[in-house]
Each structure stands twice: as C-alpha cells, then as structure tokens.
Amino acid sequence: MKxxxxxxxxxxxVAALTITSLAAIDIGDPWVDADVKMKNVDGSKVSIxxxxxxxxxxxxxxxxxxxxxxxxxxxxxxxxxxYGKKGFGIIFINSNDSATQGDSYExxxxxxxxNGYQFPYVVDETSQVAQNFGAKKTPDVFLFDATGELAYHGxxxxxxxNPERVQKTYLKDALEAxxxxxxxxxxxxxxxxxSIKFR
Amino acid sequence: MRVRNFIFQxxxxxxxxxxxxxxxxxxxxxxxxxxxxxxxxxxxxxxxILNSTEPLTLVHVWATWCRPCREEFPxxxxxxxxxxxxxxxxxxxxxxxxxxxxxxxxFLLEQNSPVSSFIATELDQPFIEMLSPxxxxxxxxxxxxxxxxxxxxxxEGKKSYEQYAETIEVLLKEITGDTP
Numbered sequence: 555m556k557x558x559x560x561x562x563x564x565x566x567x568v569a570a571l572t573i574t575s576l577a578a579i580d581i582g583d584p585w586v587d588a589d590v591k592m593k594n595v596d597g598s599k600v601s602i603x604x605x606x607x608x609x610x611x612x613x614x615x616x617x618x619x620x621x622x623x624x625x626x627x628x629x630x631x632x633x634x635x636x637y638g639k640k641g642f643g644i645i646f647i648n649s650n651d652s653a654t655q656g657d658s659y660e661x662x663x664x665x666x667x668x669n670g671y672q673f674p675y676v677v678d679e680t681s682q683v684a685q686n687f688g689a690k691k692t693p694d695v696f697l698f699d700a701t702g703e704l705a706y707h708g709x710x711x712x713x714x715x716n717p718e719r720v721q722k723t724y725l726k727d728a729l730e731a732x733x734x735x736x737x738x739x740x741x742x743x744x745x746x747x748x749s750i751k752f753r
Numbered sequence: 754m755r756v757r758n759f760i761f762q763x764x765x766x767x768x769x770x771x772x773x774x775x776x777x778x779x780x781x782x783x784x785x786x787x788x789x790x791x792x793x794x795x796x797x798x799x800x801x802i803l804n805s806t807e808p809l810t811l812v813h814v815w816a817t818w819c820r821p822c823r824e825e826f827p828x829x830x831x832x833x834x835x836x837x838x839x840x841x842x843x844x845x846x847x848x849x850x851x852x853x854x855x856x857x858x859x860f861l862l863e864q865n866s867p868v869s870s871f872i873a874t875e876l877d878q879p880f881i882e883m884l885s886p887x888x889x890x891x892x893x894x895x896x897x898x899x900x901x902x903x904x905x906x907x908x909e910g911k912k913s914y915e916q917y918a919e920t921i922e923v924l925l926k927e928i929t930g931d932t933p
Contacts, residue, residue, distance in 0.1 A: 690889040715876070746880070746892065
C-alpha cells in the first residue's frame, strides 16, 4: 500500500513535468475566434466569419516551409480551390512566429501566389487562434459544418509522402459528406507534422 | 503489380533486418557499431521498444530539418552520457524521408551522437498510436516507456537537459526503487 502511494506521488511529479495542452475544440464543438480579424496576403483583414460557407468552412493551419506541408501542398490547394467553388468557406492560417525562417508576411504572399491560392492565407499574429483551436502542428485540418460545428479534424489523407499510395482521402471524404448533407464518417485522424512555432 | 510489390517488401524488409540485427547484436555485446540512420517500419520500431533491456526507455521523434529538434539534440546526447549506465536506453526515430538516410547519418556524426537513429518509413496514424494515442503528431516529441513497454509519460516540444534529467530521475527511482 505504501509502495503504491509512493508510485502515485512519483507519477504526479512526472505529470507536473509533462506539458501537454488539451485540444480546445472537439468534434461537435462550435468554432472559436470566428470574429478575430487576421491580415490576409492581399493586405485586407479577414475573419473566419467573413468567409464562412453555406455548406461548411475549411480552416487549415499551415506554413511555408514545413516538409509535411510541402508534401501535402498540391492536394490541399486543389481541395481548397475545388470545394471553395462548391459552397465551402476556405481559409489557411499561418500561426508560426514570423521570425521563423521562411514565414515572413512577404514570404507568405509569395508562397500563396506561387501555389495558386484562391482563398485567404492569413497571419495569426499572436498564435492565439491556433492555441484556442488546439492546433499544434502544420498542416492541421479543421472542417466545420454549415452551423459552425467541428465535423472533421486531422490529416488531409493517409500518406503525405507518396500521393500515389494514398488509400484514405479523409478530407475529401469529409467535404463530400458535408456537401451531400451527411454526417462525416471518419471524424478524427492523425498524422505527423511540424510543431507550430508559437509566439 | 502485386507480386512485384510483395517481392519489393520482402527484399526491403530483409535488407533492413541486417543493419538492425547488427546494431542490436553490437550493442548487446559491447561492440562499437557505426552510427547511422536506419529506415524502419512501425512494426520494427515497436519491436525495438518492447525488446529494450533497460528499465527505462526514452523514445525521441525528431528530424534533421526541424529547428527545435536540432537545438535540442545536444541535450539528448548529454542525457545519454549521464544516464545510459544508470538504466536508460534512448531510441531515436527520425521523421526524415528514408531516402535521406545520408543526411540523417551526417547529422548524427556531426553531433557525435552515441546512438544511431531509426528513420520511420511510415508516419501515419498507426505509427502515432503505436507510440501514444494522445500524441498529436507534432515534432519533436518524447515518450518514456517502462521495461514492459508501458508508456509512463510523454511530452511534445523542445525541453532542456534539466527537464529531461528531472523526469528520468523520478521515473528511474519509481521503477528501480533507487536514486540513479
């Protein structure tokens, strides 16, 4: 009994050392920070509420240089541009400290232009939007339904490195489900990503 | 196509098995083994964690292109040098592309790393959940396993030598009942 208590005490000490922030939004939760205005690459100020779509809203935390972002970039932009025309609001958010190599505002403008963004790519100036969403890495996908409730959170698909070996197109399936007015079948997935460089 | 993939998988796995076996055998017999990057599947990495012979195993996921990972790396080497003889094993898992094993090897040699690193061939959900169901997948991340492969604690992000040391001291004391 004494030994058990000692172990519990030790584990509490370790737990105190372990820093893990809980996800702020779970499936079914309403979005947060929807009225926060963020600077877009075209110079305007945009909030999630400004761009919300009739079918749903896609928010992706991303950046310019993370190898995982680069791996998924073509697929993310293709989905965003395609479903942006089908009634979805689309916004890509960069929450990295702008001192991070490759993530200055000017580099974001260049990146959006080179990659054919047809949607806002905005700066989360305090990283607070990412914190409040519970986003920890790039890319991190949050798809909300028409009422602003989280319908899907996770990865773009199941193979960032090899597009030709993708077997599960999670985000596309979730977008299609919302488009058809159905519930998303796979609501949460995970993939390795670059940690957001919080300010 | 299926037959070709099957043959490729067999050859690839066998090719990987040789350096892994040499690495494991060399470590156990005290034979110095060359420091390198070893592409490995989730299955192989899991087996390595489960077969760790030390009471405490620190599994650290990193990448050569990840700035906080690079900054943190010297701290991990100091941790290895201090605690390897006191019951701690370190398993490094790189998230670099397995085709870039040369870059991983160069980094390890530049850092005078005393241990080689696996390079994960899969970075998908099964890989994440094999390490921890609560891991978001962000790099760098560290996981502490007991000798039975039980996850004791974990964290995401860069930590200092002191933060690693404090956790290791507490866990080793809990496991062995002695102060390291």
